[in-house]
Amino acid sequence: MSASDEDAVRVLRAGGLVILPTETVYGLAADAGNAAAVAAIFAAKGRPRFNPLIAHVADLLGAEAVAELNEAARALAEAFWPGPLTIVAPARAGDAVCDLARAGLDSIAVRVPGHPRARAVLSAFGGPVVAPSANRSGRPSPTTFADAVEETGFAAAGAIDGGACVVGVESTVVSVMDGRIALLRPGSVTRAEIEAQVGPLAAGGEGRRSPGRLTLHYAPDAPVRIEAEAAGAGEILLGFGPGAGDPRWSLSPAGDLREAAANLFRMLREADRERPAGIAVSPIPDEGLGEAINDRLRRAAGFTG
Structure with missing residues (x-):
């Protein structure tokens, strides 16, 4: 049974996990500032703790509360948010996104999702929520409610059915660290669309700052x-x-x-x-x-x- 937005917010505030739809894939969500709740995500997914999580926020103001966004980052946010783009930027001091969620890095990955149910929950919750894909680590990300529940429903105290995900692959991840703009993970916001906003992207990048970079990932049981x-x-x-x-x-x-x-x-x-x-x-x-x-x-x- 699908939870209401209000029920999902109550679960998040109580330190529980929620299966949350986004336009990209379904996520397993928790209060980004609650280290115990974030640890429960890593445990449920079997996810290595060196792999950072994306902080989902309701709007640009929410992103600027946890990340230092430069001119290029704001240009990307204005062009593609709400939507399937994650920006990796220097993290602001504070405990709104705990150290475990950032994998101990001085950077933070942040985005404003485009799915209306996700945005409604984030707006009502009033703070950042981490929501990595709701699959066990290494497996294909779930893009339907049934697949998300099958994967990690055992760990969730609430689950929202938001229909099939319209994008179907995880968000594009772009780093704006140290004066360089680099593509860390491709997604539905394409390289050409990014370069149309901020110019040519730098070669390479620090992949450790992005989720989804393990060599064997998104894999079914069959080869x-x-x-x-x-x-x-x-x-x-x-x-x-x-x-x-x-x-x-x-x-x-x-x-x-x-x-x-x-x-x-x-x-x-x-x-x-x-x-x-x-x-x-x-x-x-x-x-x-x-x-x-x-x-x-x-x-x-x-x-x-």
């Missing part, structure tokens, strides 16, 4: 094979584009990257439930949103080189 032209023996092929495999298992029959992103984790999970020998995925263009899709697939396959 994943990428850039496959056809399914092998016992495999399910997730196709992309006209004529690529069984239409039932197509990420996007029309070759639409946004449709493919929205379907990616749900279809990885559905294919995995068939207990195949493996999951093969058709080639996907490595441009625009395809950069994010391929990033997730390479990590699901345990390959980032």
